[in-house]
Amino acid sequence: MFGMGKKDGGAEKEEAERKRIEATMVSIDSGFDHLRHHAEAGNTERSEAAAKRLVESLKNPKLPPPYTKDRRNAVDAFLLHAYMKATALACKRAIDAGMIDDIEKRSENIKKAREFLAGAVKYKAPPDFKRQCERMLEVATFSGGVKAKGPTKAKPLDTAPKVKDRAKHYDPNEETEEKPVIPQNLKI
Template sequence: MFGRSDKNNEKAEAEARRVEAMKASIEGALTHLKSHAEAGNTDRCEAAAKRLVESLKNPKLPTDYSRQARGVLDSLLLHGFMKATALAAKGALDAAKTDDIELRSKKIKEAREKLAGAMKYKAPAEFKGQCERLLEVAMLSGGVKQKGPTKAKPLDTTPKVENRAKMSGEALAAQDQAKAEQAKAAAAAAAAPKSRVPG
């Protein structure tokens, strides 16, 4: 009689240790998932979430714990998709500012995909509205300025005139002195006797 109860206690303790080990593993996976969500890496977030969902299906885990862990998992996935959407929208705006039309289009497409994922995980409606406005601004920006000369604005080849009105008196005197020295050197070179080569 006593031996049987000891075995039952050992089995119960071993089972409790296994459950605690599973909980610790799930907590570690959630921490790992949080780092991916902070970086906006949705592919890794979804892969990690898939493994976590399989772990949470274990019937030995308490239902309250499973429900709470799923709530944390969903909130982390939502955060990851919202972060990825914001990063892609900012990338689209930056590309539009630098007139990189191809990158702008790529980032807009990426932002729309990430926004759809964020809405799947119940992102707020205000977030969707803000992202749509940002993407619209990005679509309407860039691609307007022509690089280089055009027919309306040809290349300006005229020499630039010094603005002597804004020069200080010392700078003006130094400039006049330099011109005078150049003129003296030119006059001296012209007046110097030409060397005769005996014929």
């Protein structure tokens, strides 16, 4: 009787261990949903934190090796996507700030875009993406700060009085300095 209980106890332990591994895998998969949402939003800080938690969970030696390898590759892919999205958004904000002549905001967004681009390159971003971002940052750098807000030496303030355009219409009730003369003896 005692021997049978030990066998059942061993099977129960194996079953409990299998259930723990399955629960860990479900937890990891739900963590990927959070990581996906953060990556789609371009939020690199939260993506890094979620990725760190997932990598810690994947260090469990009882997880199947193909599963852990696949999930580690997926973590890197999501982090790459997060950094690429954040870089693109920062470049767009920099260009928009340049268009409205907000030089400080433009410089701040260019700095952020360069930081995010470095993170994207760290996670093996394609070379085309890097070239495209460099072009966008160049456009942002050269945009804004060109148009003067007030009068300049080349275009001074126009203080001359406006001249009425009398060639287009004639209003007899309008008072003018001289009235046109209409001949009375014309026969039509």
